[in-house]
Amino acid sequence: MYYTEYLPRLNSISVVLDVPKGFFIDVSTKIILKDPHQLSIQSSQTILDFKLPLPITKFSITNLALQNQVLSFKLVLPSIKPDDSSVSTFMNQLDQKWSCNDLKKTPKSNNNHTFQFVCANCETPLIRSEMYTFKDMPSEYWYEMMDFWHCHKPESDHDHSHDKDYKGVLVPHDDHTVIIGTYYLLQKSNSNITDNVTCAKCGCILGEMIQDNVLKILKWKISLVYADQQERFDSKLFMYNSIIDKINSSATRRFKFKLDNAWKYLWVMNLGVKATLNGDTLVNALKVAFTDKIQEKDEDSYELVDIPYSEIVGSFINDLSSMHSKLPQSINCLTMGPTNFQISLISP
Numbered sequence: 001m002y003y004t005e006y007l008p009r010l011n012s013i014s015v016v017l018d019v020p021k022g023f024f025i026d027v028s029t030k031i032i033l034k035d036p037h038q039l040s041i042q043s044s045q046t047i048l049d050f051k052l053p054l055p056i057t058k059f060s061i062t063n064l065a066l067q068n069q070v071l072s073f074k075l076v077l078p079s080i081k082p083d084d085s086s087v088s089t090f091m092n093q094l095d096q097k098w099s100c101n102d103l104k105k106t107p108k109s110n111n112n113h114t115f116q117f118v119c120a121n122c123e124t125p126l127i128r129s130e131m132y133t134f135k136d137m138p139s140e141y142w143y144e145m146m147d148f149w150h151c152h153k154p155e156s157d158h159d160h161s162h163d164k165d166y167k168g169v170l171v172p173h174d175d176h177t178v179i180i181g182t183y184y185l186l187q188k189s190n191s192n193i194t195d196n197v198t199c200a201k202c203g204c205i206l207g208e209m210i211q212d213n214v215l216k217i218l219k220w221k222i223s224l225v226y227a228d229q230q231e232r233f234d235s236k237l238f239m240y241n242s243i244i245d246k247i248n249s250s251a252t253r254r255f256k257f258k259l260d261n262a263w264k265y266l267w268v269m270n271l272g273v274k275a276t277l278n279g280d281t282l283v284n285a286l287k288v289a290f291t292d293k294i295q296e297k298d299e300d301s302y303e304l305v306d307i308p309y310s311e312i313v314g315s316f317i318n319d320l321s322s323m324h325s326k327l328p329q330s331i332n333c334l335t336m337g338p339t340n341f342q343i344s345l346i347s348p
């Protein structure tokens with residue numbers, strides 16, 4: 001296993017890799033660049049190749065250490081112009097999936113883009129593009145995301161309910177308009193969808209009814225079909241966007257989620273991470289520490305994140321655990337006082 005991460009402030013790449021038993025470094029050991037994206041460690045008995053998070057041409061090596069079959073070092077890069085991946089700019093670079101702009105990738109016939117949204121479970125067509133006009137939720141309504149973040153108060157002193165408030169959210173006012181939000185579609189009516197917002201064919205839940213009898217269809221419950229393509233909306237993207245949005249709008253990077261009556265605590269350590277992990281390249285990832293248990297005195301420093309879709313939180317926690325298990329053991333945990341964190345990454 002290996003992990004490399006670009007450290008913009010130090011203009012260097014940290015490298016951690018598990019090496020085979022008996023690996024040692026001597027005068028014949030060479031660290032060479034095979035190509036701008038690939039580094040190779042060559043000793044008399046072993047060759048270890050690994051991918052870099054960004055292309056490089058020159059480097060020097062510091063902090064070389066070999067301990068317990070873990071080799072670690074830093075590649076210091078010649079000075080380059082500062083990285084522009086601040087939080088706000090990298091958020092803007094992410095095209096919203098299935099926005100009007102994104103849907104322009106679908107083929108055109110008679111001047112109209114042709115695509116369908118189908119039930120993700122049974123693939124019954126739900127929305128055919130030729131029957132509707134599509135509109136994005138205007139950008140001034142981006143606080144739609146804030147549904148989930150409004151509450152900063154501890155559980156105890158509560159004088160309001162957590163019923164979602166859709167005031168200010170634009171809703172379609174006729175039957176042939178579909179409004180596209182960041183993670184949902186809004187429709188006035190649809191003969192393929194029941195009043196309980198389930199698929200009329202297979203009965204699986206597609207979303208919920210909101211004010212004025214508007215259907216709110218969750219993007220991860222449907223698939224986009226066009227030409228010979230079929231696309232899913234990964235609910236992970238919703239969690240990722242939600243966390244970025246929360247960081248941008250509040251002073252904290254510590255959050256707590258509730259799943260099956262148990263708390264999960266998440267601390268976002270780094271944003272906009274460029275890294276490689278066992279052959280995969282991660283861009284704009286979040287490096288996070290998570291745990292089930294913190295000290296009682298720290299409870300207030302974690303802000304409640306109220307995600308009303310438990311299946312989304314569940315698969316998010318699963319993703320965190322599986323990413324965690326891919327990291328080299330020497331760097332996959334962090335102990336702070338009595339609290340043990342597991343390290344993981346969230347990539348969009």
Ligand SMILES: [Zn+2]
Pocket residue numbers: 119120121122123124199200201202203204
């Ligand atoms: Zn269905």
Ligand SMILES: [Zn+2]
Pocket residue numbers: 150151152153158160161162
């Ligand atoms: Zn509240």
